[in-house]
Amino acid sequence: MLRATSGPRDRLLSAPGTPGADCIVLDGVTKRFDAMAWPALDEVSLSIPQGQFFTVIGPSGAGKSTLLRVLAGISRPDSGRVSVFGEPPEQASRAKHLGWVPQSPALLPWRSVIDNVRLPLQVNRGAKCEARDPEELLARLNLSHARDMLPAHLSGGMRQRVAIARAFAFRPRLLLMDEPFGALDEMTREHVAHLLLELWQAEKPTVIFVTHSVGEAVLLSDTVAVIGRGRLSPSVGIDLGRPRPEGIEDSQGFHQLTASLRAQLRRAFSDAGG
Amino acid sequence: MRTAELLRPSRWLPTAVAAAVVLGAWQLVATSTTAVLPTLGSIWSAFTGNAGTLFANAGDTLEEALPGLAGSYVVAVLLAVVMSQSRMLTRALLPLAIALNVSPVIAFAPPLTVFLGLGQMPRVVLAAIITFFPSLINAIVGLASADRGAVEVFETLHASRWETLWRLRLPASLPYLFAAARISAPLSIVGATVAEMVLGGVNVGLGRQIQTWSSYAELNLAWAGIAVLAFFGLLITGIVVALESWVLKARGFR
Ligand SMILES: Nc1ncnc2c1ncn2[C@@H]1O[C@H](COP(=O)(O)OP(=O)(O)OP(=O)(O)O)[C@@H](O)[C@H]1O
Numbered sequence: 266m267l268r269a270t271s272g273p274r275d276r277l278l279s280a281p282g283t284p285g286a287d288c289i290v291l292d293g294v295t296k297r298f299d300a301m302a303w304p305a306l307d308e309v310s311l312s313i314p315q316g317q318f319f320t321v322i323g324p325s326g327a328g329k330s331t332l333l334r335v336l337a338g339i340s341r342p343d344s345g346r347v348s349v350f351g352e353p354p355e356q357a358s359r360a361k362h363l364g365w366v367p368q369s370p371a372l373l374p375w376r377s378v379i380d381n382v383r384l385p386l387q388v389n390r391g392a393k394c395e396a397r398d399p400e401e402l403l404a405r406l407n408l409s410h411a412r413d414m415l416p417a418h419l420s421g422g423m424r425q426r427v428a429i430a431r432a433f434a435f436r437p438r439l440l441l442m443d444e445p446f447g448a449l450d451e452m453t454r455e456h457v458a459h460l461l462l463e464l465w466q467a468e469k470p471t472v473i474f475v476t477h478s479v480g481e482a483v484l485l486s487d488t489v490a491v492i493g494r495g496r497l498s499p500s501v502g503i504d505l506g507r508p509r510p511e512g513i514e515d516s517q518g519f520h521q522l523t524a525s526l527r528a529q530l531r532r533a534f535s536d537a538g539g
Numbered sequence: 540m541r542t543a544e545l546l547r548p549s550r551w552l553p554t555a556v557a558a559a560v561v562l563g564a565w566q567l568v569a570t571s572t573t574a575v576l577p578t579l580g581s582i583w584s585a586f587t588g589n590a591g592t593l594f595a596n597a598g599d600t601l602e603e604a605l606p607g608l609a610g611s612y613v614v615a616v617l618l619a620v621v622m623s624q625s626r627m628l629t630r631a632l633l634p635l636a637i638a639l640n641v642s643p644v645i646a647f648a649p650p651l652t653v654f655l656g657l658g659q660m661p662r663v664v665l666a667a668i669i670t671f672f673p674s675l676i677n678a679i680v681g682l683a684s685a686d687r688g689a690v691e692v693f694e695t696l697h698a699s700r701w702e703t704l705w706r707l708r709l710p711a712s713l714p715y716l717f718a719a720a721r722i723s724a725p726l727s728i729v730g731a732t733v734a735e736m737v738l739g740g741v742n743v744g745l746g747r748q749i750q751t752w753s754s755y756a757e758l759n760l761a762w763a764g765i766a767v768l769a770f771f772g773l774l775i776t777g778i779v780v781a782l783e784s785w786v787l788k789a790r791g792f793r
């Protein structure tokens with residue numbers, strides 16, 4: 266059921282010829298924090314082909330957010346190399362290739378829903394990016410009726426959908442999502458996850474998604490990697506066809522996959538001593 | 540906050556009871572030992588008999604307090620913005636601001652008159668100095684208060700410093716800018732009043748009059764003057780609070 270890392274799904278965006286231009290590469294990335302007994306990231310090596318939905322799963326404090334921050338160029342690794350489609354993360358963010366969905370929706374309270382979604386189009390205008398129609402994005406995420414509302418008046422699920430719309434608004438090539446559904450109840454989680462899937466399916470940007478939830482990882486991903494104490498275990502492919510309709514969570518195949526991923530998680534932990 | 544809510548007894552009753560207790564205690568002390576406090580009745584008649592003088596002088600005091608407040612508020616916010624953009628400047632300027640805050644500001648008053656004269660100007664300056672620090676600190680905290688996730692969104696978009704300031708940090712600091720105004724506004728009246736008392740100078744302003752009345756043992760009038768100042772302190776605080784709750788609501792903070 267679980268197979269080795271799946272092959273690249275090429276999109277014809279990257280410049281051919283540049284090594285690593287069609288994937289995200291981490292090579293021996295280590296990041297330490299003073300107060301910690303072990304590195305937050307310990308020699309992490311990873312290659313994610315363009316267009317893949319890649320999920321990192323692991324317990325609290327495992328280094329998931331640190332990994333995303335290093336990929337986004339928000340934090341610099343102590344050693345090792347990070348390459349986003351052949352360029353360093355700083356370059357990728359300058360070119361507006363990075364979408365960021367933090368754990369809290371982090372909407373601007375004074376901006377209406379539509380203006381929050383437009384925000385990425387209003388900053389760093391020097392970088393040319395193909396903007397999407399924000400109205401169409403809202404419609405796809407069932408937010409059209411909330412277009413002019415302020416975030417304070419939205420439910421948690423709606424806010425998180427706005428954060429997703431904002432991240433998709435400028436067609437980033439790499440989407441980094443840090444437990445975006447962490448604060449939502451289970452039913453809302455499932456609903457928003459399926460909306461995200463639909464949106465992703467249409468364009469297939471590369472996604473690196475962080476979660477605590479095995480079910481979410483299986484539902485969304487092409488590939489899942491387990492992280493514990495800063496160490497990444499080998500990734501496993503999720504052989505579940507696409508598109509993945511609502512209700513797939515109840516299928517036999519889905520249950521088998523979650524069960525074997527759980528087993529994998531347990532094994533990773535007994536190995537890491539975590 | 541809606542008016543209907545303000546009218547509910549659970550909102551106003553505690554305040555009313557506390558005020559009644561204080562006034563009752565006052566009256567008790569005043570009637571038993573007339574030397575310490577005048578009775579409420581005699582303060583009231585001093586007030587009604589001299590309302591014109593009291594309000595004219597209160598107006599003079601506000602003429603000193605409010606420009607001082609506005610000037611220092613604008614400078615404090617601008618300085619906080621500048622400091623938010625440069626760690627070097629923060630390191631250079633913040634200790635100076637702290638030194639200003641811990642020094643006995645009233646002691647600046649006499650030297651101030653030396654080059655600002657005996658008019659109302661030194662009082663304006665003192666009101667400005669006394670309100671400066673609370674405004675500055677609140678503005679600094681406010682500019683650093685933007686949601687961390689939102690800062691990261693701006694960072695990953697490679698937004699410029701200016702874009703981050705203008706579209707994120709400044710608007711996010713609004714609740715703190717209101718807090719600054721809420722603290723500084725009544726403080727400016729204190730500053731102006733104290734300056735009038737310490738500096739002497741031109742014979743206008745309630746602080747100046749209270750001092751004179753006290754020295755002539757016109758305690759009824761002095762207390763009436765104090766009450767008028769307290770009223771204006773409450774009034775401008777109330778205006779700021781009302782504005783704050785309205786604007787913060789409209790801007791989605793509440
Ligand atoms: N800026 C920092 N300074 C010091 N320690 C840090 C810093 N950022 C992260 N850490 C530490 O690094 C470790 C990994 O943190 P990280 O935020 O990556 O965990 P996580 O897997 O995202 O956890 P969670 O699921 O709780 O979000 C933690 O022990 C954390 O305390």
Ligand SMILES: [Mg+2]
Pocket residue numbers: 329330331443
């Ligand atoms: Mg985290």
